[in-house]
Amino acid sequence: MPDTLIAPRPGTTPDTAPRAAAKRVLSVRDMAVEFPLHQGSVRALDGVSLDLHAGRVLGVVGESGCGKSVTARAILGILDRPGRIVGGSVNLDPGTAEQQDLAALDPNGGVMRDIRGSRIGLIFQEPMTAFSVHYTVGNQIIEGIRAHGNVSKTEARKRAIELLREVGIPRPEMRIDAYPFQLSGGLRQRVGIAMALACEPDILIADEPTTALDVTTQAQILDLLRRLQRDKGIALMLITHDIGVIAQMADDVSVMYLGKVVEFASVEQLFNAPRHPYTRALLRSVPDIRAVPRQRLATIGGAVPHPGVRPSGCAFHPRCPEVIEGRCHNEAPPPVPPDQDGASCFRMELAEELVS
Amino acid sequence: MSDAGRTVLEVDGLRKYYPIRSGLLQRESGRVRAVESVSFSIDRGETLALVGESGCGKTTVARCILRALVPTAGAIRFSPEQGRTIDLAPLPRRALRPLRRHIQMIFQDPYASLNPRMMVGDIIAEPLLVNGMGAAARQARVQELLELVGLPRSARTRFPHAFSGGQRQRIGIARALALDPTLVIADEPVSALDVSVQAQIINLLLDLQDRLGLSMLFVAHDLAVVRHVADRVAVMYVGRIVEVAETVSLYTRPRHPYTEALLAVVPKADPALRAAATPPRGEVADPANPPPGCAFHPRCPHAIDRCRGEVPELRRIDGGNWAACHRAVELSLAGVA
Numbered sequence: 001m002p003d004t005l006i007a008p009r010p011g012t013t014p015d016t017a018p019r020a021a022a023k024r025v026l027s028v029r030d031m032a033v034e035f036p037l038h039q040g041s042v043r044a045l046d047g048v049s050l051d052l053h054a055g056r057v058l059g060v061v062g063e064s065g066c067g068k069s070v071t072a073r074a075i076l077g078i079l080d081r082p083g084r085i086v087g088g089s090v091n092l093d094p095g096t097a098e099q100q101d102l103a104a105l106d107p108n109g110g111v112m113r114d115i116r117g118s119r120i121g122l123i124f125q126e127p128m129t130a131f132s133v134h135y136t137v138g139n140q141i142i143e144g145i146r147a148h149g150n151v152s153k154t155e156a157r158k159r160a161i162e163l164l165r166e167v168g169i170p171r172p173e174m175r176i177d178a179y180p181f182q183l184s185g186g187l188r189q190r191v192g193i194a195m196a197l198a199c200e201p202d203i204l205i206a207d208e209p210t211t212a213l214d215v216t217t218q219a220q221i222l223d224l225l226r227r228l229q230r231d232k233g234i235a236l237m238l239i240t241h242d243i244g245v246i247a248q249m250a251d252d253v254s255v256m257y258l259g260k261v262v263e264f265a266s267v268e269q270l271f272n273a274p275r276h277p278y279t280r281a282l283l284r285s286v287p288d289i290r291a292v293p294r295q296r297l298a299t300i301g302g303a304v305p306h307p308g309v310r311p312s313g314c315a316f317h318p319r320c321p322e323v324i325e326g327r328c329h330n331e332a333p334p335p336v337p338p339d340q341d342g343a344s345c346f347r348m349e350l351a352e353e354l355v356s
Numbered sequence: 357m358s359d360a361g362r363t364v365l366e367v368d369g370l371r372k373y374y375p376i377r378s379g380l381l382q383r384e385s386g387r388v389r390a391v392e393s394v395s396f397s398i399d400r401g402e403t404l405a406l407v408g409e410s411g412c413g414k415t416t417v418a419r420c421i422l423r424a425l426v427p428t429a430g431a432i433r434f435s436p437e438q439g440r441t442i443d444l445a446p447l448p449r450r451a452l453r454p455l456r457r458h459i460q461m462i463f464q465d466p467y468a469s470l471n472p473r474m475m476v477g478d479i480i481a482e483p484l485l486v487n488g489m490g491a492a493a494r495q496a497r498v499q500e501l502l503e504l505v506g507l508p509r510s511a512r513t514r515f516p517h518a519f520s521g522g523q524r525q526r527i528g529i530a531r532a533l534a535l536d537p538t539l540v541i542a543d544e545p546v547s548a549l550d551v552s553v554q555a556q557i558i559n560l561l562l563d564l565q566d567r568l569g570l571s572m573l574f575v576a577h578d579l580a581v582v583r584h585v586a587d588r589v590a591v592m593y594v595g596r597i598v599e600v601a602e603t604v605s606l607y608t609r610p611r612h613p614y615t616e617a618l619l620a621v622v623p624k625a626d627p628a629l630r631a632a633a634t635p636p637r638g639e640v641a642d643p644a645n646p647p648p649g650c651a652f653h654p655r656c657p658h659a660i661d662r663c664r665g666e667v668p669e670l671r672r673i674d675g676g677n678w679a680a681c682h683r684a685v686e687l688s689l690a691g692v693a
Contacts, residue, residue, distance in 0.1 A: 063550035186639050214409035215577065219571060219635035220619035243551065244580075244623030248630055267627045286553035286625045287580035289692050294562055295584055297555035303520035304550065 016230070016251055019266070019339075022053035024094055024237040025235045026075070026120075026203055029338070031103070033067075033074050033259075035202030044070045046259040049338040052203055057226075059250030059267070060239045063282075063304050066256040070238045072205045076116055090182030091223075092119065116247045119147045123189075125208035131180040137164075137191045138176035141198050148199040150303035163194040168224055186217035193224065197232075204229065207239045222249060243286045247271060252308065254336075255279050258315040259307060263343040264336045275343035277322045314345070322347055361438050364539055364571045365421065366397040366566040370445075373414050376644060388644040389418045392595035393430075397668075398539070401569040404587035404604075407576055407618075408569035409640050414575050418541050420445075421573065422459060423452050428433055434459070436538050457487055460537040464544040466524030470516040476527055483534045501530040504567075505560060522553035526560065533564070543575045558584055562582035579622050583607060589613050594641045594651035597670060603638030608691045611679035613656045616689040650681070 018024075033045040047065045052058055060068045073079045073089050073179065091114065105112045116122070129141055134156040141160040144311035145151055151159070157176070167190040180188055189209060196204060210218040226249060229236045238249055246253055246267070255263040255269045255278065263276040274280045284298035302319045305311060311318050317328035324346055333344045342348065372391040374382040391413040398404045412450045417461045419425045421432055423444055426644040431443040436458040444452065460483075470479055480501055481494045487498070502511055505526040516524055525545065532540055545561070562585060564570055575613040576582050582589055583603060590600040591614065599612035610616045627653040636655040641647055647654050653663040662682050681687070 020563065062577060063552060133588055154370055199644050215579075215618060215621050216409060216636050217639060218623070222481055222623070223635060228649070241551065242623060243625045247627045248623045249624050250627075270626050271625070282551060283625070287554070287558065287584055288580070289580040289583055289607065289619070289624065291580075291583045294565075296559050297584065299555045299559060300552040303553055 009327070011211065016057075017053075017055050017104045017165065019053060019056065021057050021254060024051050025054050025087075025092070026052040026092035027091045027338070028071070028075065029089045029091070030335075031071070031074060031090065031326065032086045033070055033079065033083055034086045036081045037082075037308075040356060041166070045074065046257055046310075047088070047335055048256075048259070048261055049088075049335065050237075050254050051143050051259065052237055054202065054235050055233040056251045057229060057236045057238055057249055059246040059253040060237060060256060061243065061246050061253060062095070062256035063241060065258070065304050065307055066288050066309075067259040068196055068208055068241075068260075069258050071174065071256075072122070072207050072237065072239055075102065075205065076120060076122060077102060077105065077109075077112045078116075089153065114148065116200065117144060118199040119201050120203040120205060121199070121201040122209075123196045123204065123209045124191050126212050131188075131191075133180060136179055137183070139221065141176075141195050144195055144198040160194075160198070164191070167191070167194045167197075167228075168220075184215050186220065189213060189217075189221050193221075193228070197228065200232075203235045203237070205239070208241070209238070211240070211242070218245075225249070243283065255282070255346040257265050258305065258310055260315065261338075262316065262345070263334050264338060265285070265341040269341055275341075275348060276316075276345050277347065278316050280342070281319075281321065293347070361382045362399045363433075364398050364400050364402075364435055365395060365573070366431075366433040367417070367421065368395050368431040368433065370417065370420060370432065371428045372413070372420055372425060389595050389644055391420070391427075392596070392643075392646075394592070394597055395430075395538060395591050396600060398573060400571055401565075402587045403452045403565060403570070403572040403574055403585055404576040405576055405582040405589045406592060407579060407582055407589060408592035409577065410638055411459045411594075411643060413595040413643070414592050415543060415621065417592075417628075418543055418573060418575050419593055423447070424463060433591055434539070453562070457483065457535045458538040460535065460540050462525075462528055462532045462540060462542040465548050466521050466528055467530055467548075472516055472604060476507075476517060476519075479516070479527060480530045480611065487535060495610055497534065498530075503532060504533065504564070507529045520553070521549050525549065525553075525557050529557075529564070531558065533568070539571050539573065541573045544577070545574075546581055547576065547578060549563040553620045553677060554581070561585055579607075589594055591618070594646050595643050596651070596680065597678075598652065598681070599677060599679045600670070605676055606619055606691075607678070608693065609675060610689050611673045611675070611684045611687075612652075612681045613658050613687070613689060614652045615679075616691070617655075619692050622688070658687055676690040 015138055028050050031045055031048045035042045035044055048071055062068050074085055085103050090104055093099050136291055138160055142156040145156040145159055161172045164175060169175050169190050209300045210221050250267045252266055254261045255356055257278050263279045274283055281300040300319050313330050314328045314333050317323050333346050336344045370391055371393055374388040374390060376386040378385040393419055408414050420427045428446045433441050435441045459654060477498050480498050484494045484497055498512060507526050546557050546602050574586055586603050588595045589603050589606045593614050599615045621635050638655045641651050649665045650663045650668050653659040668680045668682045670678050673679050673684045
């Protein structure tokens with residue numbers, strides 16, 4: 001990837017490797033996370049499965065409380081207390097001799113610490129919280145580089161400047177000595193990306209990376225993320241509540257609702273023919289930049305329930321316009337298989353029966 | 357002010373500067389020009405959206421109209437009733453008090469803007485109480501307001517924490533409407549809400565516009581939301597309005613390159629429309645140190661020498677849009693369908 005300046009932009013390149021041909025680098029299966037609280041245990045994740053593929057972008061979308069951030073934190077072993085993984089596995093390099101289950105590792109142990117950074121990089125929503133205010137951005141990137149490799153200080157500094165240049169920071173040899181508060185939000189997020197890339201991970205998890213940014217800056221950062229991801233063949237897990245960002249960035253999409261993946265599909269499939277009633281309702285409720293004047297939006301009745309009071313059966317049934325009386329209340333629909341398009345909904349079965 | 361009867365608010369040459377002080381004696385060493393000569397008007401029953409990126413001055417304009425801030429210069433002519441117009445800009449605190457009931461605010465964060473220790477009924481009734489309404493009348497009015505915003509009667513005796521973000525925003529709206537205000541200022545009223553809830557609140561605002569003929573200043577950054585609710589849109593950049601037009605005209609035929617750029621970079625909820633356009637380079641200019649000439653020129657793909665030296669005036673372009681761009685007439689800019 002010699003010249004990043006002439007790199008293709010999103011949407012103008014031939015498509016990425018098809019999912020079936022891409023190498024699976026991380027595989028989450030039936031992950032369950034609980035937060036034991038005074039009032040009882042809150043199940044934040046309830047059987048989440050997903051795969052990350054080299055060179056592809058998995059978008060994870062859902063409303064607040066759906067568990068999208070918890071999924072990222074569970075994978076990385078950085079759940080907020082008192083949250084803990086109570087079931088399932090997180091396999092790195094699944095199906096190879098090096099396969100290891102991250103869920104079984106000590107989250108604070110040396111192995112896990114090494115994997116964070118050198119195998120899996122993390123990009124936060126507000127990069128300011130990811131940095132210490134007391135150190136220059138250079139210090140922090142250099143520390144990251146040196147923590148994961150036997151590199152001299154001068155060497156690490158040279159590499160840090162290179163990284164800052166790569167993420168599009170003007171005059172990196174000067175900015176490296178800036179403190180985080182001296183940088184704009186857009187520049188801080190670029191530094192955040194540089195830091196995540198410092199140890200050349202092959203997996204990146206970006207949790208709402210552009211939510212705090214203005215729309216022109218957001219476009220620049222998404223552009224940068226997509227370019228780096230393509231050039232380096234990174235498996236990117238992009239977590240966002242913004243349906244527009246999903247449409248622009250993702251190859252595949254997992255839609256989450258109350259701690260479960262309710263639909264998984266390629267991005268075209270999801271937007272052209274959404275299967276789950278929640279996905280359908282969600283897509284219809286998005287404001288449209290091409291709307292006619294005073295156009296009403298389709299709405300979903302009610303609000304997302306608190307994860308502590310999960311409805312019985314299918315958790316979406318109280319809000320579902322297509323609820324099957326006597327069934328969805330009592331029985332949970334089968335989960336979505338993580339490797340093929342589908343939805344966790346009894347209506348799917350009915351539709352399939354109709355076809356066959 | 358050609359048609360004084362229809363105009364609710366006329367902002368004329370509004371400026372708001374903040375001094376930058378430095379040194380031992382805290383001498384004024386510069387000024388942040390947060391708002392630099394902003395003019396617009398809102399008709400009765402009309403919703404004007406004020407859009408732009410952070411630091412463009414849109415919230416400062418709103419706060420000047422509310423007179424939470426004292427403007428540096430300019431007039432804010434407000435008509436609480438037909439035939440009566442008052443300039444709010446120079447008024448002292450005491451003279452503002454009787455006028456405050458006519459301009460109400462809907463806030464962004466429904467979690468921070470409601471007193472957690474007050475029952476919902478009392479929160480909504482507070483402005484009524486302050487304005488001397490009796491207990492029975494207050495109760496009836498609260499009931500009416502709850503119904504208006506789609507909350508159950510039982511909400512009256514409950515506390516804000518029992519409600520979701522969307523319901524809290526309904527409570528905030530009910531309180532803002534309690535005194536039948538002439539003008540409502542909504543500052544990012546749906547940007548803290550989840551998509552499905554956001555849609556409910558947008559629909560509620562549209563219903564209220566229809567039913568009550570609300571006049572509204574809608575401050576927002578989300579151009580898709582604005583397209584649904586606004587009659588006209590004013591786009592701000594570094595303290596100035598760079599374009600103002602009827603909503604459809606602004607979106608389909610923008611006349612300022614900044615408006616074009618904003619429309620191009622909004623992530624469209626359609627994978628078939630992946631952005632091929634290059635996002636504008638650089639970042640929003642610092643209002644303490646704006647570029648000379650047109651503040652957008654360092655990021656503008658169409659900039660010419662004139663743009664670097666001369667501030668463009670906001671002027672009417674054929675088609676009805678007002679744009680502050682030297683090249684507005686000759687450029688053919690792309691909008692969204």
